[in-house]
Amino acid sequence: MLRGRTTECQRLDRLLAEIRSGRSATLVLRGDPGIGKSALLNYLAQQASGCRVARACGVESEMEIAFAGLQQFCALMLHRMKYLPPPQQDALGVAFGLRPGSSPDRLLVGLAILSLLSEAAQEQPLVCLVDDAHWLDKASLQALAFVGRRLMAESVLLVFAVQDISTRELLGLPELALAGLGHEDACVLLASAIPGPLDVQVRDRIIAETRGNPLALLELPRTMTPAELAGGFVLPVTSPLAGRIEQSFLMRITSLPQQTQRLLLTAAAEPVGDVPLLWRAAMRLGIETDAAAPAEDAGLLELAARVRFRHPLVRSAAYRAATVPDRQAVHRALAEATNPHLDPDRRAWHRAHAAPGPDEAIASELERSADTAWARGGVAAAAAFLERATDLTPDPARRASRAIRTAQAKLDAAAPDTAYECTATAELGPLDDLQRAQIKRLRAQIAFARQRVSEALPLLLNAAQSLEPLNPALARETYLEAFGAAIFAGQTSRGIGVLEVAASARGAPAPPPPGRPIDLLLDGLVTRFTKGFAASVPLLKEALHALRQQDVGSGDSIGCLWLMCPVAPEPIAPDLWDDEAWHDLATRTVKLAREAGALTVLPLALADRASVHLAAGEFAAATCLIDEADAVAKATGTPLLGHAFLVLAAWRGHAAEALKLIEAAIHDATSRGEGRTIALVGYTTAVLYNGLGDYERALTAAQQSARHEDLGLLSWALVELIEAAARNSTPDVATAALKELQERTRASGTEWALGTEARARALLSEGPIAEVLYREAIERLARTRIAVHLARAHLVYGEWLRRERRRQDAREHLRTAYEMFHHFGADAFAERARRELVAMGEKVGTDTLVTCEQLTPQEEQIARLAREGHTNGEIGAQLFISSRTVEWHLHHVFTKLGITSRRQLRAALPNQHDN
Template sequence: MLLGRRPERAVCDELLDAVRAGESRALVVRGEPGIGKSALLDHLTMRASGCRVVAAGGVQSEMELAFAGLHQLCAPFMDRLGGLPEPQRAALEIALGSREGPPPDRFRVGLAVLSLLAEVATEEPLVAVVDDALWVDRASLQALAFAARRLRAESVALVFATRDPEPAELVGLPTLDIAGLADEDARALLSTVLLGPVDEPVRERIIAEARGNPLALLELAPAPGTPGEAPLPARMEEHYRRRLAAFGTSTRLLVLVAAADPTGNPVLLWRAAERLRIPASAVAPAAAAGLIEIGPQVRFRHPLVRSAIYAAAPDAQRRQAHAALAEATDRELDPDRHAWHSGQAVEGPDDEIADRLERSAGQAMARGGLAAAASFLLRSAELTGDPARRTRRTLLAAKCSLEAGSPDRALALIALAEAGGPDKVQRAEAGLLRARVAFIRNRDAAASPLLRAAAADLEALDPELARTTYLEAISAAMFAGALGEGQLREAALAARAGPPAPDPPRAADLLLDGLAMRFTDGYPAALPVLRRAVVAFRDGPAVGPDAVRWLWLACVTSTQVWDFPSWPRLAGKFVRLARENGALSTLPAALNSRMAADVLTGDLGAAAGLLDQLRAATDATTARPFLPLGELMLGAWRGETAETEALAEATAADVRRRGEGAGLVAVAWALAVLHNGRGEYPAAADAAASEDHEPPVLGFPPWGILAELVEGATRAGRPEEAAAAFDRLAAATAAAGTEWALGIEERSRALITEGPAAEEHYRAAIDLLAATPLRGEEARAHLVYGEWLRRVGRRADAREQLRVAHAEFADRGMEGFAERAERELATAGETAHKRAAPPTGRLTAQEAQIARLAREGLSNPEIGERLFLSPRTVEWHLSKIFAKLRITSRRELRR
């Protein structure tokens, strides 16, 4: 019976009711040690009648073993892996060590866990609890938190118990904070352990000191002593240490071995005890005191007992315990735990054990356990006698930490390696890692000089890596933009002075040479090389690290050379490769680029669908796209003022904090489109002029902000500002010479041209843009031409152009521009026809996206892969879609 906890029990009961009803829930139970989290989990699982229950728990000494926690949770379900989509099954099997293959993306492992839990729950509702989540290895916690965020309608509950502060992976999940017991309940609990009568003042002092903590009431009450100043967990650990001191040497050593073994395997414990000549009777005093229980599993009364035992033991005894566990662990069946215990059993350098730890690190990396690999490598380095090998292992540990998402730990390891007297190669590697940490933390002006310096150090050692690093330096400077204070040109000059490209050049080599030339010799000179780079990325084989790594910059470059046909092809390739390779951390950037391309083609429906996927990816992976440009542009072309302005404000604040100047240009461009679309010309000109920097290095499309400035300033009565912007725009468009570039140039030239001569430029703009896929830009050409015709008194001709523009805008959901065209039509003497809302307006955004993907022929598992949902949730959504649209099959979705 759980004493008190009425609100908490109600939350558990509601969770179970929801799961039995076919819904899913995630919950983080949070509170200080001893507050009753485990008791609440026990209550939850005992009340879970009609549900299948599975449990896992974190153990502090097991945090260094990749996917150890996930193995606990998934072990009962391994026979169900055949029901998963093959990419997910492969990822999970590699992570758990039952299949060979390339390291899986950690988010695909999480998606596999989600699908596995959903598959198990098809038979009966599933309740999965994870106690002591603070001590679950990071790879497992990332996968489980991923699954928890994507639970929808699978009849699954995933419940974590943890201390405050909770692990970063769990932040944002629904949380139940556990406070101390009410005084009445605390008195009732205290009365169960007091031995004989106790004066009321003493009783009240015990209750006050315990602050409602049940474990403190149970453990500290029989001998309260004096009020303690130390935090309660420290007092509890000291209490357990005092109790342990009363036991004999054999008992203390036995419980220490149990505390050092994270598996809780009694067979392993007795094997180790035999090697230490500990008799079986030694467990009796600790068991009688209720500190440890040895049955099918070795269990401690509380995690604080385990940590107190381990912390109180002298270093020599800890090494003795680990040595016994290493001897008792099967080296063939469990090489990682054997290596880990061996590593903890020695005090000084031991190259043989260090080599084994490095091999275990390699196995952890192969399974995607980068955080665990870093820990193995660090211990390996500590046991390495040769300074050069020690530094190499420390740097590799730093690299694994960085890739695992721990830049602070990576920096600490880099500093440790640099203090160890690295050679030239190692100094260069350390500099490169330090520079990459700077870029990952903030894409500001600080990263590019560090990358440039690292590239210079690498020139004589590894010319190919030096060129890649120069490309990183240029891209970092591009992100910094105008806030980079000359970094872009300096990075470009350094790259041009660096090692030449190999023959034949790779796609990344062409990209580096083209960008370096652009920022030194100018745009026209760089155009041929940049175009070759775009074609190489667009048509080249999709293999090797550069295939995905630089596709985002290739997308940017396609717009820089005004090559619109290549942009959606590159972005589509980027999305496809990110999905196929399981590179889900880069998927948001790929979707962002494809969204922006779809917006400019006028396919706002497709862009909205990709926005659903983008939000799913960022939510599921807790990642952020480089810039939310696709979402900004979608809102701007839709005319959604409040939403776009709010996103623009948040984005501007974020990029200013990071020193990412290119982001400010993107925000200004989106706001200029929004205000021009709504006919708010002074606001459009002000927005465009606020970040009118030359060159707009990450603009989509290039110099798009100048075209918006020309229109806004012209219509706002600021002709000098418009003319100056047009001169800079035309310098780029004339050099590029594509129909897209020349169409924008002609439309802008028409706006600043006085008298009848403007008409030929309006007509030329329409003809040029009609030859491109840019339906929105073509409609804008009809709109501004119609407005000009109305102003010069040719109302009939104006209505013809304005009708075309209005129909195009209205059909494509470009509401701001559609309303502007409607107003112009009314002024020209015609009322625009309102369009009926499509019947699919009854669907939510996610339902509409699922319907679109199902209409394209994707299966439920394939749709789940796209949207980070379980196949069962996709099926649930489809049933709702069919009911809303009054259809009965996928075949009818096209209609």
């Protein structure tokens, strides 16, 4: 056991026991520099008898090189890539630069790593240790965090060590926070580092100042003279702890021979730890081979299979202490020693750091490296290359052009503040009119990314107008972005809204034939907000049709789908009451986002696909996708999609949970000026209260939501408003809402639209007319994917039949409604049906429960995929888990359902819509 770490070591021992028993685990060790994270990782490696150990260490200077850390981590397992499915082999091969290819899907890379670890653990349990994870490149950290959230039954232990700072990719993973040692343990450790006498007051002061930090306890006394230690002649120290520890290392480095110091600097500048490369560079610098001995004797450096520093702060101390000319000389030697054919990007990186001033040749080389990084999915790396290329560009015009590219890359890499700085750099050079308009657009996009919708909207509109004579296609795309911002702002917009955007976009240059889906979409939205819903339906349907016919892999389809997704929780297809197009486009959007590695879009796409499942009554599948969207959002640092949880909670009908989410959503949306979300809150509140039978509150909420024309939400709010008003004895309100709803449903003309209208009309009708309309609603909705509203049609028809004293007919529809809602998990609506049945003397017990209800959402999703004939590998690829985890879940499914094979799943699980 390590001194003072008994509890921590025992927890690590338990995790080792878990993986030896076939389970998996993930842990994040979090603490200040020097607190003992690396020591605990070493303890794990020493205790992992019978296990394979894989290690990686983040390197600060490699943070911008995509997949650098992951390649280091997987080096000893790459020979097992041949056992992975071909798409996963391709993704890893491209990510690691082993084969050419387009940008790999980040999630596919994560799944490939998960499969690789699972494959490696087949022979013996696998212990994966990642030190200084906060210094890993973003792509590697996202992939490993993705793996950490999906480990379950692979016999893999994944442990990250990070400084006590925000590492958003790892948020939500199990943590072990490390504090300083207790006083007694700190005294013992400190005494072990001091051979001579130690004054008690000095001892207590050192322990207090270091806060029990083990590395500080060992290192700081080395900087003090024997007199200071024995007599307490120590001045107060005010520098941060990390700086003081680094200063201690620096003092030891500067006491070494000059050539040893330069070798340490070279090793610090070469972050891969490649010993042959280090010596090739050292030869160019005139460093003799015996220069390493003093550093090794001092315990600062180890040259074995790889270069290893005693602590990352040794590396930073060696590098930061050097003069600029010395650093440039070292980087120049490393560039010359790097093979330009095998590692051109790292060579370009070193050349850039060696450059004393502007150099167009190096800048061009960096720009080519940026293109390569982008192709491999390293957006952050591309941005870093472009940023340095801009700095080294001597020509002012070319420098401005590169600064604009850098700004776009930084924005894509989720660094809006740096992107804004790059636009300011671009403005220092000569710009043409198109470049000025591009900067306007970039600054508008940056404002939107910073959640300043009210600021972004006029900027987007101004940028679109500036682009009209210069680049009509880009102008139209910018108008679409302006529509998105206006729709997002919704009822909170002031001065400029969708009407103003539509009026301005109406004058945009017509696109050359044939029009892109983006162009058709823009024309449809302009018509929608200038001539009304009915007039826009043909154009918007044509846009949806073009999208569905477009090649899935085309860049235009990706851009167009992106424009459709972020503007609202529900895109255009459900606004047109087209459930087939909604299902198709939501599925395609997820596929496009995954294949393009568009992690900013993916959570939105997953949430929309979850909404399709929700409408079909597949709440378990919706929950899985919402959880995945949440995990991706956390891993990438994008805003969480609270609206998806909100809608699901409302339909489930759990009042306490839903109202808590509603309250939080109102507060957040109001503070950020998200009028769209405020309207969504009104709609979901109306759904919740209609399910609970509290029609007065449902009416109030629906009226609030229906006050503003929000794309896709107004129609749905009207449906809730009509039912609440009809039940609340306010027929005039219901009739007015029905008239507004009919303008939309009849223009759409789909079974979903006309079935919904029939149900609404039935609620306001009596006698034979009402019965005909109720039956029409059920018949039409039964031909759609919208099962939740089919169940509601059965419910309101059954309620009407009971009031008409037709008890036998009422029982049939109320029981159908109850069973459907009960199976969905719509508990409030199910309880509404149950109360009606009980009122007629029916006994509603557990006999109506379906057999799969005892399954968790993920178990049910896996069981259904297995029922459809998918293999474990195919299921794992779809759900981003390993094949062994799929097998583990299926074992539990079989036990819970009392079956023994996949063939029995068809009988054990009820039928649902084909997804």
